Amino acid sequence: MAQITEVAPDLFRLTTFLAPFNLQFSQFLVRDEQPLLFHTGPRALFAEVKEAVASLIDVRTLRWIGFSHFEADECGSLPDWQQVAPQADAVCSLVGKMVSVDDCLALRPAKGMADGEVLQTGRYRFQFLATPHVPHCWESGLLFEETHRTLLCSDLFHQAGNGEPLTHSDVVGRCREVLMEYQQGPLANYMPYCTLTGPTLARLAALQPKTLATMHGSVYAGDGAQALRDLAHVFREVLGGGATMTTSSPS
Ligand SMILES: [Fe+2]
Numbered sequence: 001m002a003q004i005t006e007v008a009p010d011l012f013r014l015t016t017f018l019a020p021f022n023l024q025f026s027q028f029l030v031r032d033e034q035p036l037l038f039h040t041g042p043r044a045l046f047a048e049v050k051e052a053v054a055s056l057i058d059v060r061t062l063r064w065i066g067f068s069h070f071e072a073d074e075c076g077s078l079p080d081w082q083q084v085a086p087q088a089d090a091v092c093s094l095v096g097k098m099v100s101v102d103d104c105l106a107l108r109p110a111k112g113m114a115d116g117e118v119l120q121t122g123r124y125r126f127q128f129l130a131t132p133h134v135p136h137c138w139e140s141g142l143l144f145e146e147t148h149r150t151l152l153c154s155d156l157f158h159q160a161g162n163g164e165p166l167t168h169s170d171v172v173g174r175c176r177e178v179l180m181e182y183q184q185g186p187l188a189n190y191m192p193y194c195t196l197t198g199p200t201l202a203r204l205a206a207l208q209p210k211t212l213a214t215m216h217g218s219v220y221a222g223d224g225a226q227a228l229r230d231l232a233h234v235f236r237e238v239l240g241g242g243a244t245m246t247t248s249s250p251s
Pocket residue numbers: 069071135136155
């Protein structure tokens with residue numbers, strides 16, 4: 001079963017460490033009147049994640065399945081979840097719904113969110129932020145919980161290894177390390193550095209999140225605005241400058 005940690009009130013981190021990738025995969029469950037799961041995890045982890053969710057709520061009551069972008073760890077097991085939770089609808093960006101999710105994956109039409117739209121789950125309100133190409137993919141979006149100021153930030157602040165569930169210490173340095181490492185191998189250019197990168201991270205910083213709930217690595221509790229500004233510097237340095245190019249020049 002995935003490891004469970006309550007990282008903010010009613011927000012549970014469900015984590016599995018996969019040694020071959022040296023990486024944690026976390027999903028987040030919001031326990032509320034309309035329970036929300038953010039990230040499904042890949043299909044291979046469905047049984048472990050389901051067991052963890054079932055220890056917290058009746059799985060059949062799951063109402064929303066959110067994710068940032070179209071990728072196995074974000075939404076790969078969406079159909080499995082929709083089979084065990086007959087009222088569960090996907091919630092993603094309008095682009096995600098229109099371009100991929102309704103056609104390729106969801107058993108029922110997804111709720112496509114516009115930038116700034118709010119999803120109310122009961123006690124909690126989640127602001128949807130369209131963040132194209134941040135962390136990556138056109139359809140990318142994030143959710144921000146307004147009461148406890150938690151940013152569900154997907155691949156942002158990605159850290160390697162099997163770290164602690166929650167930390168108050170630096171996660172940006174750890175993220176820089178793994179980005180530098182990835183630049184040397186087949187996972188180079190994990191995230192694009194584009195005209196939207198800096199402004200999007202600045203916009204997220206302006207929300208002043210207190211908790212950064214990342215998919216890979218430790219959740220950060222502290223000055224989220226500063227962490228996001230620091231992350232913007234790291235992205236510019238590692239991904240926007242002298243990043244290793246993976247294409248060879250014609251001879
Ligand atoms: Fe991703």
